[in-house]
Amino acid sequence: MRRRTSVVDRLVVLTAGCVLLAGAALALTWALGVTAARNVVHRLDRAAITAVPDQRWWPTVLAVTAVVALLAGSALLLINLRRGRTSTMPVFPGPPENTGADLSVDLGPLAHGLAAELSALDGVRTVRSTALDDRGLATLRVTVVADPSIDVADFTRNAEALARSMAAALPGAPVATQVLLHLDPA
Template identity: 70%
Template sequence: MKRRTSILDRLVALTAGLVLIGAAGLTLTWFVGVESVRAFVRRLDRGTLSEFPDQSWWPTALGVTAVVAFVAGLALLLVNVRRGRPETMPVLPSGPHWADEGSDTSLSVDLGPLAAGLAGELSSLDGVRTVRQSAIDDRGLATLRVTVVADPSIDVASFTRSAESFARAMAAALPGAPVATQVLLHLAPAD
């Protein structure tokens, strides 16, 4: 998930939470009998409020509110469902110090095959049943994510050492590139 998506989700949750807390607080103070809240409610013209559904603008207002809520909800859903995939990762900065004088050279790699290579290495370990890999953008950091499903009897300590060794090898293959490696181990149900 990208950082902007995470911030947007948190802002939406914060706004909804504050509205619900405010409504709950108003309701609670009404039931407790706080006089200032009851005086505020008494000042409302209930006749005017009860006539709102009979006004000519009411169906339009409801329709616009429903469409805006639907579009906002769909947009939020699509932003969260879309997988953030990093583009190619530059591993050598461009500039003459990396190449002959006068040329401008840079090197970048596609992270998908690196994730597939890491998955291949992990799939060769004893007790590993299935492996899934992906290269994602996790809050602005390119990440090689490998999900491993293994036998419940796997030696977790040995697997962890091997996964850390493979992750260090991936980091060495990308000198200076900000790429994280994430290995998720799931144990299959016992037979």
């Protein structure tokens, strides 16, 4: 997930949470008989509120609200479902005067290579790999499903050694390696 997506998600949740908390606080204080809450509720014109659905403009406002909510919900869904695939990673920038001498690496094959190395370890059943952008940091993510009797400490040492070798293959490049271990049920 990109940083911008997580900020948008958090703002939407914060706004919805504040509105719900304000409504809950008003309902709770009214039910407890707090004078200020009772005064707010008594100031409302109940006849005008119950007459709103009979107004000529009500279907239009309702339709516009539904369309806006549908578009906003679809936009949030799309930005959250969009995969954060990485592009090539610049590893060795060329001299400033020569713009065509940059060296970049495609991270997808590196993730597949790391997965192949991990699949050769004892007890590993399946391996999936991907290169993605996780909040602005290029990440090689490998998900390993292993036998429940695997020596987790030994697997962790091997995975850390392989992660260090990936970091050595990309000197100075801001790339993280993430190995997720899932154990099959016993």
